[in-house]
Amino acid sequence: MAIGTWYSALAAEVGSAPYSALLVPPAVYAACLLAAATSLPLLRRTVRPAELRYT
Incomplete structure (x- = not known):
């Protein structure tokens, strides 16, 4: 919301x-x-289930 407010202030x-x-x-x-x-x-690591077992 802060970026939108700042952008509208620049555009205005x-x-x-x-x-x-x-x-x-x-x-x-x-x-x-x-x-x-x-x-x-x-x-x-989340696409390899074997990797998740050893965390």
Whole structure:
């Protein structure tokens, strides 16, 4: 919700083109990809039941 509020405040600026507001969606997308990429190595063990027995 904080990102949405901040994004709407950037987009609502009067007098200048909100070029900085155009950078927010790619930045959020990159943050989501980074979070997914960092969690995938942790999920590798869950697809092998034998690995779960010895934790």
